[in-house]
Amino acid sequence: MVSNERVGRSLLRQEVSERIKRYILDNRLRPGSPLPTENELCAALGASRSSVREAIKTLDALDIVEVRHGHGTYVGGLSLSALVEGLTFRGLLSPNDDFAVLSELVDVRELFERGNAAAIISALDGPHLDTLDDLASSMGTAVDADRVVADRRFHALLVNPLGNELVSQLTDAFWDVFTAVAPRLGLTPSDQDPVRLHKAIVHAARAGDSLAFADAVVAHYAPIRTRVAAARHAQSIRN
Amino acid sequence: MVSNERVGRSLLRQEVSERIKRYILDNRLRPGSPLPTENELCAALGASRSSVREAIKTLDALDIVEVRHGHGTYVGGLSLSALVEGLTFRGLLSPNDDFAVLSELVDVRELFERGNAAAIISALDGPHLDTLDDLASSMGTAVDADRVVADRRFHALLVNPLGNELVSQLTDAFWDVFTAVAPRLGLTPSDQDPVRLHKAIVHAARAGDSLAFADAVVAHYAPIRTRVAAARHAQSIRN
């Protein structure tokens, strides 16, 4: 017990967590860079291994730190995995209305594509459009899991040319949350023709028509909206 | 050591974490509901207190669980605090480009308001508009912290009438991240006239002109964009 001035409102493991974060920042470490071992951190920060470990677990949950059993602790990928896990759980719990989160998710996902229509169109080039077309086509031929993968890639590639990594990661995250929550709430995938709905988006982009692009995006999410609303309504009657 | 069939890739504390989440879901607990004590969880899940505590710390970081010292453990608020902390840290670390995250944040914040222009306008009523006007005015008279508070409330109230809690919380979260990161990167607040820029948004909303609304939103973020770009450029020259 060296510096015992930790009075009042401060929990030790939170102090440790802050100091580990500061260590990463001060040393300009990068994702993947190794961190001191637990014992070294204990000695450096003057805390027991339990406290250090609990602090590390907190940072691990935020993907600020990544722990490999038997190997060491490293700077994490700084992904949005915490958002995905948190939102997924909220979607499964959902006070009052089980489908509110799903409905709101669709709104945001649509907004990301519709609201960036002009920028997306001007950033998409020929090869990119061809890839999108291929993905749309594959949603007709592929089966089950592959179809889902194609859908995910399609929407990821749609916003990627924006060059905004945050938008790209949020798009992925919201897609992950939706596909994780929907089936566990008994929501079956839309039976509308996915090929046509996705190709319409590509077609509008190729034509450089941002209004048509926005309309196509809205049309793409319309059947999903309908399905969520139907399940929502069925639930409200059931109760 | 009772059920020792935890072979292979599964870590005990992760199993514990999953079972706590399932416990909350199965019992349909709500934010604020009490959870079993640590010792009860140890007995119920057949794990030591260390493992249970580390699992709880993981859930605590995601705001799935909330721990009160000396009192107990409860279901958390399911907020986006993990997103805020994670993005803030990423913004402070920022491999390669310190201002990339900041720049992307502005894009997303603008998108939330610009892309929902029509829906926001049709959802805003008279009293709501008056409140927004008052907030805009107070940015001229208020000082320091109060001015910042008014700005936050303004943008929160702007998207609130959408009725989409996810959008509202993301707006708050991104605002929090920006204001946490910007000063620590040496970015001083814009010296443009905030009253005029915010009032223009309200004025367009009152007129029911969604195009003017979108333009006003863009104009509002323009000086911030400029400032971020300038800092970004200054950094690229420095290196």
Added chain:
DNA sequence: GATCGTTGGATTGTTTGACAATCGTTCCGC
């Protein structure tokens, strides 16, 4: 009777020490 301080129990926070599980590497036998 009301109010305030005290006491006690319950619960989480922290420490310490030990051993298990995992991962790389190094070394050895072949």
Added chain:
DNA sequence: GCGGAACGATTGTCAAACAATCCAACGATC
């Protein structure tokens, strides 16, 4: 040269004890 075995380092788990905190019940005082 190559494959397996042993080893060291590191994280994972367990156990027991004590500290810090919160709350409520109790009691003293006014």
